[in-house]
Amino acid sequence: MTTPEHTMVGIHSAFALGLHRRYGWQSVAMAGIASNVPDWDGIAMFVDMARFESIHRVWGHNFVSILLTSILLAVTQFRWDWLGRIGRLFADRFSIPKQDSPYSLTAARSNFGFLLFFGIAFAAQTVHLPCDMVVSGGSGLNDWSVEPWWPFSDVGYVYPMIPWGDPGPTLILMSGAVIAAKWPHRTIIISRSTIGALLVYLLVRRFVTPV
Numbered sequence: 242m243t244t245p246e247h248t249m250v251g252i253h254s255a256f257a258l259g260l261h262r263r264y265g266w267q268s269v270a271m272a273g274i275a276s277n278v279p280d281w282d283g284i285a286m287f288v289d290m291a292r293f294e295s296i297h298r299v300w301g302h303n304f305v306s307i308l309l310t311s312i313l314l315a316v317t318q319f320r321w322d323w324l325g326r327i328g329r330l331f332a333d334r335f336s337i338p339k340q341d342s343p344y345s346l347t348a349a350r351s352n353f354g355f356l357l358f359f360g361i362a363f364a365a366q367t368v369h370l371p372c373d374m375v376v377s378g379g380s381g382l383n384d385w386s387v388e389p390w391w392p393f394s395d396v397g398y399v400y401p402m403i404p405w406g407d408p409g410p411t412l413i414l415m416s417g418a419v420i421a422a423k424w425p426h427r428t429i430i431i432s433r434s435t436i437g438a439l440l441v442y443l444l445v446r447r448f449v450t451p452v
């Protein structure tokens with residue numbers, strides 16, 4: 242999946258679970274950001290293009306990396322509330338009313354806040370893996386497996402349902418985001434429907450109209 246698609250999967254998942262109602266917008270932002278963290282191994286492109294294929298979808302797409310980066314995200318958020326700082330910068334820059342939820346004030350000061358952000362970061366990164374597994378191949382490209390147990394095992398998994406560059410997920414996820422923005426009080430049901438529509442689309446493309 243692409244960066245915008247991973248981001249929207251994270252955000253819709255957080256909305257679908259109602260995290261924004263319970264824990265404030267920071268929980269949704271954390272899900273959207275963490276959803277992309279496994280792709281840090283894409284920096285291989287700038288370091289060693291010859292080894293890109295063997296590094297990308299391996300170094301960052303495994304549970305050791307997911308565990309360590311989730312701790313890093315949660316510790317830094319817990320210690321410095323960088324989500325809150327970025328949010329306030331945006332609010333000042335674009336004259337948006339500041340919306341500090343009551344929870345965000347206490348979350349930064351309680352151990353539960355750390356566990357909450359850790360859990361969201363870990364879950365969002367874990368969801369990234371199957372999202373990558375189902376988007377693979379097509380247009381003469383090879384299937385690109387994910388190795389979740391690396392560095393302990395090189396076993397890779399891939400289950401192509403749609404090819405690279407398929408516009409379907411972007412259209413579905415973006416439509417859901419636009420509809421949710423239009424009816425913010427219906428966010429939970431809209432995001433659940435969006436994720437449901439994405440799953441149906443993947444199943445139809447895999448079994449009804451395979452590439």
Ligand SMILES: [Zn+2]
Nearest residue numbers: 279280369373
């Ligand atoms: Zn990825």
